[in-house]
Amino acid sequence: MTQVAHEVTGSSWLPFARRRAVRFLTSLWVLVTAAFLMIHLIPGDPVREALGMTASPDVVNARREALGLNDSLVTQYWHYLGGLFSGDFGTSLVSGTPVADLIGDRLPATVQLAVTAFLVVVVVAVPVGVVMAVLTRGGRRRGAELGFTSTSVVLAAIPEFLLAVGLVSLFGVALGLLPVAGRDAPGSSVLPVLALAIGPAAVLARIVRVELLSVLGNDFVRTARAKRLPARLVYVRHALPNALTATLTLGAMMLASLVAGTVLVENVFAWPGLGSTIVGSIQQKDYPAVQGIVLVYGTGVLLVNLAVDVVLALLDPRSTIREA
Amino acid sequence: MRALRTPVGLASGVLLVLLAALAVFAPLLWGSQAGAIDTDALQQGSSADHLLGTDALGRDIFYRVLVATRLTLGLALLATLVGVTAGLVLGSLPSVLPRWAGRIVTSAVNIAVAFPGLLLALFFAVIFGTGTIGAVLAIAFAITPSFARLTQTLTASISGRDFIAAARVCGVGRFRLLLRHILPNIAEPLVINATLAAGSALTAFAGLSFLGIGVQAPSYDWGRLLGEGLNRIYISPAPALGPAVAVVLAGLAFNLFGEAAASAAGHRQSVRKAPKPVSTVESPSGEGLLNVRNLRVSFPGAGGWITPVRGVSFTVGQGEMIGVVGESGSGKSLTALAVSRLVEHPGVVTADRLEFAGKPLRETSQRELGTSLAMVFQDPMTSFNPTRRIGRQLAEVSEVHQGMSRKAASARVVDRLKAVRIPSAERRARQYPHEFSGGMRQRAMIAMGLMGEPRLVIADEPTTALDVTVQREVLRLLARVQEERSAAVLLISHDITVVAQTCDRVLVMYAGRIVEELPTAELFTSARHPYTTALLAAVPDLETDRDAPLAVIPGRPPEPAEIGVGCPFAPRCPLADQRCREVEPELEQVGVGHQVACWRLADGMPSLEEATVVGGPAMAGRNGEASGE
Numbered sequence: 001m002t003q004v005a006h007e008v009t010g011s012s013w014l015p016f017a018r019r020r021a022v023r024f025l026t027s028l029w030v031l032v033t034a035a036f037l038m039i040h041l042i043p044g045d046p047v048r049e050a051l052g053m054t055a056s057p058d059v060v061n062a063r064r065e066a067l068g069l070n071d072s073l074v075t076q077y078w079h080y081l082g083g084l085f086s087g088d089f090g091t092s093l094v095s096g097t098p099v100a101d102l103i104g105d106r107l108p109a110t111v112q113l114a115v116t117a118f119l120v121v122v123v124v125a126v127p128v129g130v131v132m133a134v135l136t137r138g139g140r141r142r143g144a145e146l147g148f149t150s151t152s153v154v155l156a157a158i159p160e161f162l163l164a165v166g167l168v169s170l171f172g173v174a175l176g177l178l179p180v181a182g183r184d185a186p187g188s189s190v191l192p193v194l195a196l197a198i199g200p201a202a203v204l205a206r207i208v209r210v211e212l213l214s215v216l217g218n219d220f221v222r223t224a225r226a227k228r229l230p231a232r233l234v235y236v237r238h239a240l241p242n243a244l245t246a247t248l249t250l251g252a253m254m255l256a257s258l259v260a261g262t263v264l265v266e267n268v269f270a271w272p273g274l275g276s277t278i279v280g281s282i283q284q285k286d287y288p289a290v291q292g293i294v295l296v297y298g299t300g301v302l303l304v305n306l307a308v309d310v311v312l313a314l315l316d317p318r319s320t321i322r323e324a
Numbered sequence: 325m326r327a328l329r330t331p332v333g334l335a336s337g338v339l340l341v342l343l344a345a346l347a348v349f350a351p352l353l354w355g356s357q358a359g360a361i362d363t364d365a366l367q368q369g370s371s372a373d374h375l376l377g378t379d380a381l382g383r384d385i386f387y388r389v390l391v392a393t394r395l396t397l398g399l400a401l402l403a404t405l406v407g408v409t410a411g412l413v414l415g416s417l418p419s420v421l422p423r424w425a426g427r428i429v430t431s432a433v434n435i436a437v438a439f440p441g442l443l444l445a446l447f448f449a450v451i452f453g454t455g456t457i458g459a460v461l462a463i464a465f466a467i468t469p470s471f472a473r474l475t476q477t478l479t480a481s482i483s484g485r486d487f488i489a490a491a492r493v494c495g496v497g498r499f500r501l502l503l504r505h506i507l508p509n510i511a512e513p514l515v516i517n518a519t520l521a522a523g524s525a526l527t528a529f530a531g532l533s534f535l536g537i538g539v540q541a542p543s544y545d546w547g548r549l550l551g552e553g554l555n556r557i558y559i560s561p562a563p564a565l566g567p568a569v570a571v572v573l574a575g576l577a578f579n580l581f582g583e584a585a586a587s588a589a590g591h592r593q594s595v596r597k598a599p600k601p602v603s604t605v606e607s608p609s610g611e612g613l614l615n616v617r618n619l620r621v622s623f624p625g626a627g628g629w630i631t632p633v634r635g636v637s638f639t640v641g642q643g644e645m646i647g648v649v650g651e652s653g654s655g656k657s658l659t660a661l662a663v664s665r666l667v668e669h670p671g672v673v674t675a676d677r678l679e680f681a682g683k684p685l686r687e688t689s690q691r692e693l694g695t696s697l698a699m700v701f702q703d704p705m706t707s708f709n710p711t712r713r714i715g716r717q718l719a720e721v722s723e724v725h726q727g728m729s730r731k732a733a734s735a736r737v738v739d740r741l742k743a744v745r746i747p748s749a750e751r752r753a754r755q756y757p758h759e760f761s762g763g764m765r766q767r768a769m770i771a772m773g774l775m776g777e778p779r780l781v782i783a784d785e786p787t788t789a790l791d792v793t794v795q796r797e798v799l800r801l802l803a804r805v806q807e808e809r810s811a812a813v814l815l816i817s818h819d820i821t822v823v824a825q826t827c828d829r830v831l832v833m834y835a836g837r838i839v840e841e842l843p844t845a846e847l848f849t850s851a852r853h854p855y856t857t858a859l860l861a862a863v864p865d866l867e868t869d870r871d872a873p874l875a876v877i878p879g880r881p882p883e884p885a886e887i888g889v890g891c892p893f894a895p896r897c898p899l900a901d902q903r904c905r906e907v908e909p910e911l912e913q914v915g916v917g918h919q920v921a922c923w924r925l926a927d928g929m930p931s932l933e934e935a936t937v938v939g940g941p942a943m944a945g946r947n948g949e950a951s952g953e
Contacts, residue, residue, distance in 0.1 A: 228694030260442030
């Protein structure tokens with residue numbers, strides 16, 4: 001019987017990889033299709049909206065023709081997909097430059113912001129959550145528990161753009177320590193990263209604590225203690241990996257929302273990334289640009305989720321994720 | 325509403341009620357002031373007339389913030405309600421639906437969850453045009469997939485646990501399984517996240533309005549007021565600060581209330597002030613490997629301290645095999661945990677003497693305990709770490725305590741697995757616990773104890789979770805460990821026959837005390853405590869009448885909190901008299917290595933025969949009434 005179990009485990013990787021790849025490609029297809037349909041779901045004529053009421057019908061029609069909007073939907077979809085494969089994201093209605101150039105120009109700044117903030121979140125939240133769980137396990141140190149939960153709740157409740165404004169007025173305006181706009185000055189990423197990271201770090205630390213506390217009640221933790229392992233090993237080696245499923249799931253969501261948070265924070269700090277671009281593009285009704293940026297954000301998030309699922313499957317030998 | 329009993333829960337609850345009241349009454353009371361245009365007071369800062377200043381049309385921002393409560397809260401709650409409900413339904417569906425349908429739902433959720441809320445919001449803003457409906461939909465849809473995913477993940481992780489498997493095997497239906505077993509166990513993270521969702525829906529709206537994509541003029545919510553104020557924050561901070569504080573306060577109220585509700589749902593007990601435990605007196609060591617004198621284990625309870633182990637004394641000699649029997653709740657497992665120093669806060673262990681190998685236990689180093697005191701626990705399913713290979717879990721004992729290299733430790737693991745007769749030990753060492761059968765896991769657990777050089781093996785109900793043949797193998801293995809390595813074994817069991825088969829001496833525990841101690845050889849001939857004889861009488865043997873109901877001891881053992889004066893067994897004892905009910909008897913020597921705590925024996929009253937005749941059949945009531953108490 002255990003022989004069978006062993007074989008099942010060994011061979012569950014291939015179906016998992018296949019299934020996960022299918023899901024990734026399906027999601028990507030849904031994303032691309034949604035981005036394509038977005039323009040067609042807009043009531044009225046997007047080109048007219050973009051060029052304004054004063055534009056002459058000929059100009060509008062010429063632009064529609066140039067964008068291929070006068071073709072049948074199927075033809076447009078086909079062209080759109082073909083364009084994406086060759087790296088063509090369309091042309092901006094406002095500037096007339098290729099959207100791909102715009103994305104290539106702005107993406108690195110956003111990635112830099114998001115990745116740094118995520119690293120800060122993990123590096124801060126996991127140790128803090130673990131330490132707080134250990135300190136407050138079994139109802140110890142009620143005061144510390146109250147202090148931690150209230151601090152984390154307060155920090156998590158402050159939206160990142162308010163935090164950003166607060167940081168600007170404190171460190172930028174009042175103390176004059178750090179630059180508050182752009183990304184050229186040294187240290188210019190400190191405030192945006194902090195604004196992005198503080199809230200998610202508070203939430204993640206709290207989740208890590210709750211999860212770890214529930215793991216600490218398990219029999220195998222008692223076994224680890226019965227082996228007289230040093231406390232460090234009991235918590236880090238035995239308890240923590242079992243608390244990671246929920247933590248990672250939430251962490252992935254957090255990374256996604258952190259990516260979205262860049263939109264707000266970039267607007268406060270005039271950070272030259274995709275986030276400030278998409279808001280401007282929406283306001284200017286530059287639909288091809290919005291379409292392209294939505295695609296980039298969506299794909300990025302899909303890749304993050306793929307990575308997390310693979311990590312979860314690696315961490316979970318019972319293969320509940322793989323077989324789910 | 326247990327959440328309201330904590331200060332935090334109360335404060336946030338009051339805040340929520342205030343916000344609700346504002347939402348209902350503010351537009352009625354101050355609606356006209358909030359809309360009043362005053363061209364003489366445009367863009368003013370904070371003043372006595374205008375607490376938070378005025379906006380571009382000279383309208384008072386303070387009143388506008390109060391009035392905006394209704395729209396802000398309403399929209400946030402609407403979005404949360406829609407989102408959480410949809411998420412719970414979507415997340416639970418896969419565990420109720422047929423497998424293929426569940427898969428479709430799961431993949432749909434997984435596709436949807438990929439897209440962060442703001443991205444969705446922007447997407448919908450493009451389609452619907454910027455506005456309130458688009459924002460509500462966007463935020464609801466943003467909550468839905470993540471909530472569904474969380475429900476799914478938690479359900480999946482809880483579905484791997486034993487009690488779900490057990491319920492499933494017992495034929496519990498899918499809906500019942502979901503409602504009775506799964507959802508209650510994942511309620512806490514769900515509640516935390518639902519309130520977080522409400523808080524974040526509120527701030528998300530503020531964010532959208534700040535970007536100019538949420539609520540549109542002439543309507544206004546806090547977010548929109550904030551956006552208007554942010555433009556001139558460097559000139560006058562009050563117009564931005566007011567709505568900002570409102571957003572933060574409301575977000576906090578939701579979050580704190582959620583936290584309080586979650587801890588109430590988790591039944592976390594508040595701990596009362598601990599009385600000072602009796603100080604531990606360490607007297608010089610005596611005979612034996614393990615010396616325990618007057619061991620007490622206490623826990624804080626609702627009405628003061630509860631003491632499930634009340635003054636237990638015994639000695640385990642070198643290489644001796646001692647059995648501890650008693651019903652569940654008799655304190656035998658806690659005794660084992662206390663002896664191995666594994667009782668955790670808030671439990672308090674005291675003893676006049678607690679010595680292992682001639683030294684007080686509290687002075688024994690972790691290294692020495694780790695190598696010379698081995699533990700075997702009841703449930704081999706849950707006692708191994710599910711995420712680590714068996715071999716690694718065994719090897720770390722040698723790596724940590726004996727300073728072995730990884731390679732040397734692995735070699736020792738294989739050797740020890742062979743010693744407990746696990747076939748193809750090399751391959752087994754690389755497997756995870758779930759790939760082992762129950763009996764094999766328990767043998768691996770014993771092998772883990774053998775990684776060191778155990779002088780004492782404490783086995784707490786090691787065979788309870790196993791079937792009878794496997795049970796015998798494990799007991800034989802323990803006996804072999806005792807013989808070959810001259811290790812002492814403390815075997816704890818609720819089953820007196822298990823103990824009788826293997827042990828040299830038996831300790832019978834009842835209500836946190838030892839009531840009888842005697843050599844196993846005398847168990848069936850000269851056991852004298854009415855409880856021991858009742859336990860023996862309850863064991864069916866070859867001569868037991870198969871047609872009669874199984875013998876049981878009427879009544880139930882007292883809860884630790886219920887123990888009052890007198891002998892705790894008196895309410896169930898056919899021999900009990902007035903004295904038994906008033907004063908608790910101490911252990912008295914009645915023979916060589918034989919002690920009994922019973923007044924009626926010390927009185928010289930009932931002989932063994934009398935106790936068995938009177939006590940046995942009468943207590944082991946053969947009719948349903950007696951056992952039904």
